[in-house]
Amino acid sequence: MIESMKTVFTQPNVLFLLDGLKTSLLISLAVVILSIIFGTLLGLVRNYERRFFGKVAGFYIELFRNTPLLLWMLGCAFLIPGSTILVKGSFALFLYTAAVVAEIVRGGLNAIPKGQFEAAHSQGFSFFQSLWYIILPQTFKKIIPSLLSQVITTIKDTSFLAGLGIMEFTRSGQVILGKVTKTSEVFLIYGFLALVYFLICFTLSVLVRNWHNRNSENV
Amino acid sequence: MNSTNPFALWRWEALFQNFDNVGSGFLRTFQVAVLALALSLIVGMIIGILSTAQNWVPRSIARVYVEIFQNIPLLIQIFFMYNGLAMAGLVLSEFTIGVVGVGLYHGAYVGEVVRAGILSMPKGQHEAAYSQGFNYTQTMRYIILPQMVKSILPPLTNQAVNLIKNTSVLAIIAGADLMYAADSYASSSLNYGPAYVLAGLLYFLLCFPLATFSRKYEEKLKKNDSIVVDIPEVME
Numbered sequence: 105m106i107e108s109m110k111t112v113f114t115q116p117n118v119l120f121l122l123d124g125l126k127t128s129l130l131i132s133l134a135v136v137i138l139s140i141i142f143g144t145l146l147g148l149v150r151n152y153e154r155r156f157f158g159k160v161a162g163f164y165i166e167l168f169r170n171t172p173l174l175l176w177m178l179g180c181a182f183l184i185p186g187s188t189i190l191v192k193g194s195f196a197l198f199l200y201t202a203a204v205v206a207e208i209v210r211g212g213l214n215a216i217p218k219g220q221f222e223a224a225h226s227q228g229f230s231f232f233q234s235l236w237y238i239i240l241p242q243t244f245k246k247i248i249p250s251l252l253s254q255v256i257t258t259i260k261d262t263s264f265l266a267g268l269g270i271m272e273f274t275r276s277g278q279v280i281l282g283k284v285t286k287t288s289e290v291f292l293i294y295g296f297l298a299l300v301y302f303l304i305c306f307t308l309s310v311l312v313r314n315w316h317n318r319n320s321e322n323v
Numbered sequence: 324m325n326s327t328n329p330f331a332l333w334r335w336e337a338l339f340q341n342f343d344n345v346g347s348g349f350l351r352t353f354q355v356a357v358l359a360l361a362l363s364l365i366v367g368m369i370i371g372i373l374s375t376a377q378n379w380v381p382r383s384i385a386r387v388y389v390e391i392f393q394n395i396p397l398l399i400q401i402f403f404m405y406n407g408l409a410m411a412g413l414v415l416s417e418f419t420i421g422v423v424g425v426g427l428y429h430g431a432y433v434g435e436v437v438r439a440g441i442l443s444m445p446k447g448q449h450e451a452a453y454s455q456g457f458n459y460t461q462t463m464r465y466i467i468l469p470q471m472v473k474s475i476l477p478p479l480t481n482q483a484v485n486l487i488k489n490t491s492v493l494a495i496i497a498g499a500d501l502m503y504a505a506d507s508y509a510s511s512s513l514n515y516g517p518a519y520v521l522a523g524l525l526y527f528l529l530c531f532p533l534a535t536f537s538r539k540y541e542e543k544l545k546k547n548d549s550i551v552v553d554i555p556e557v558m559e
Contacts, residue, residue: 170484170530171523172491174502179523182515183329256394263396267495274398287410294403298395305394 108288112296117280124276125300128262131190131272135198135262136255142198143205148235150206151213161206168203174264176200181268193265201258208254212247213239249316256305256312263301273297329516338517341508345518348504349525355421355500356487356529362426363486364479367433372463374438385434392431398492400424405496417498421490429486436482439552440475441467474550480537484530491526501525 150161168176173196180196181189216239224234244251266275277297284290326333338345374385392400401424404415415423444467452462494502505522509515544551 166531166534167527170488170534171526172488172502174491174494175505175519175523175526178502178506178509179515179519182509183519260396263398264492264495266398267492274396274402278402281406290407290410294399294407297399298403301396301399302391302394306390309390309394 105288108286108292111286112280112284112289112292117283121273121276121280121296124271124273127190127271128259128273129304131194131197131262131265132255132259135194135201136258138198139201139205139258140251143202144209144240146202146206147209147213151210165203165206168200169207173197173200173261174267177264177268189268190265190270193268193270197258197261197265201254201261204254204257205251208247208250209243211250212243215246216242249312249319252308252312252315256308259305259308260301273300330520334514335517337512338508338514338521341512344504344508345501345521345525348499348501351418351499351504352487352490352493352501352526353529355418355425355490355493355498356483358422359426359429359490360483360486362422363429363433363482366427366430367437370430370434371437371441374434375441385438389431389434392428393435397424397428397489398495400428401492401496417493417496420496421493421498421500425486425489425492428489429482432482432485433479436475436478436552437471439478440471443474443550443552444471474544474552477537477541477544478552480533480540484533484537487529487533488526 146161146165149157150165152158153161176196176199177193180192180199184192184195220238220242221234224238229237262272263274265272266278269275271279274297277293281290281293284293370385370388373381374389376382376385401420404420404424405417408415448466448470449462452466457466490500491502493500494506497503501522505518509518512518541551
């Protein structure tokens with residue numbers, strides 16, 4: 105066991121794995137930020153624009169919610185010309201996650217009592233002012249647990265990028281796997297990958313639960 | 324000279340002449356999804372019941388199961404079964420890995436849905452059953468679970484949609500599923516556009532009716548003031 109640890113966790117191997125982890129986390133961060141912005145827009149348009157743009161947003165959301173992420177990753181990788189595969193794969197993850205965020209935002213918007221809008225209007229707020237100052241702040245407070253759990257899902261989803269050969273955490277683990285021969289070494293590498301993902305996601309899920317419990321006590 | 328447009332007509336003709344490949348991939352995806360769903364329902368029911376037990380031992384077992392399977396990416400679990408277990412002498416077919424891997428992973432999510440469902444039942448239901456001389460098993464079997472099924476149907480159906488989508492990870496281990504069939508046809512013929520569009524359409528045909536049913540049924544439950552199990556933490 106100690107022997108295997110020495111062969112697996114050499115300094116270059118560990119640095120290589122950490123580099124992959126850094127890529128995974130940076131992709132997750134960029135995807136989460138961008139998809140919260142785009143997803144909120146989609147959710148708002150779907151909820152408040154009943155004509156053309158609302159229908160387009162609805163179609164977008166249903167399309168991405170009912171087809172696999174991997175399909176979009178492969179599609180973007182092979183059908184979008186130019187750019188690097190890392191950007192194209194992450195772009196697919198962003199498009200996909202935005203659809204999920206849109207549904208979360210819509211759920212939050214629908215949970216805000218209608219009276220909030222009416223009260224804002226009666227105070228002379230325009231539609232956009234009521235959204236920005238009254239509705240959205242309350243919506244985001246409500247949906248923080250769902251958004252956080254979507255962050256966990258996004259971190260896990262970046263592992264699909266390994267299928268495109270992008271050097272993120274899972275793929276860098278596979279590269280190290282290709283260099284070892286013993287069963288114990290293979291188990292050690294999988295154990296390490298699983299443990300790192302677990303620690304990151306579990307910590308976030310504890311945050312989700314605490315937030316949820318604290319807020320449901322307040323209600 | 325054929326057009327080089329990735330969606331040119333001739334590419335579609337070529338795709339439909341090779342429909343058999345994609346068709347058998349679709350069948351494989353369907354089979355894996357049905358069996359994995361059955362497994363995840365069985366596992367989820369057990370985990371859900373264990374996690375609402377009085378005793379802390381079954382509760383901890385359920386907790387550990389859920390945390391491990393929810394917080395490690397599905398792909399790592401699939402790779403482990405594909406490479407790791409094979410190294411240790413347990414060689415499973417891609418089909419088995421699909422059913423067991425996806426089934427156990429979603430079993431954790433179904434377990435959380437079932438747990439929320441049991442907890443959403445009014446306490447009086449348990450007490451009334453006990454007062455009529457039902458024991459724990461009988462209460463669960465005849466009183467709690469049958470009533471709960473209705474209220475957890477929408478989140479369960481959402482799980483089924485996600486499960487179908489997640490069977491596509493099999494493509495990464497050459498699992499002969501729809502995603503793999505479409506992708507290997509695409510890369511051998513270079514007809515990427517039509518192959519991916521067709522695969523997307525077939526996945527959509529499986530998932531969209533389920534997702535629509537889930538939404539409609541939830542709206543109906545809300546309108547009737549029935550108990551609605553809404554668990555934002557269980558998004559996957």
